[in-house]
Amino acid sequence: MKKKSWKELSWEWFKALLLAAIITAILRNFIFIPMTIEGSSMIPTFQQDDQIIVRTIYDIQRFDLVVFHDSSNRTLVKRVIGLPGESIRYEKDQLYINDQKIKEKFLDNNLVNDAGGIWTSDFTLEELTGTQIVPEDEYFVLGDNRRSSNDSRYFGSIPVDSIIGETSFTYYPFDRIKFVP
Secondary structure: OOOOOHHHHHHHHHHHHHHHHHHHHHHHHHHEEEEEOOOOOOOOOOOOOOEEEEEOOOOOOOOOEEEEEOOOOOEEEEEEEEOOOOOEEEEOOEEEEOOEEEOOHHHOOHHHHHHOOOOOOOEEHHHHHOOOOOOOOEEEEEOOOHHHOOOHHHHOOEEHHHEEEEEEEEEEOHHHOEEOO
16 A cells, blocks of 8 residues: 655645535535624523524524514514414413414513513504515514514514524523523
8 A cells, every 4th residue: 555645645634624614614604604692682582792503594483583684784683473474463461373372482581570561562463564464475573572672563574585594592602502492
């Protein structure tokens, strides 16, 4: 068996490192995008300056956490409440989708429980947007910190093409590393 020369070994290492760099760049820039949380609208799910991973390959379901650009091109993170074709209303802090009560388990936390009073004020989709159902290819989103969130109650439902991706993982700060259900 012939020993490889220094040049041959160097070339093989170079190719392996180049391939690793290309794969990393593709994953980081097109499939898993790192992002920093700004603001308090998603407390307690996310805190100011949390570092999250955004997956650009997704299948949006109710209560998923989506990252999107709003009409002023700000990048926001909110929770999907209403899907295309659904009617939405809140009455006495209770979510109704197509007149069916829906439990929001993620709101069972100390922030909400200790706040007292109404967490999500009463509204109907029609009162907010003038439409009875969420339009096709759009989603109705709310922040988890309902008392301090600029969300679909103010700017309407978001078009699917404004969505960057879905998030479910906090990777920094280290004491907050977690998958978000």
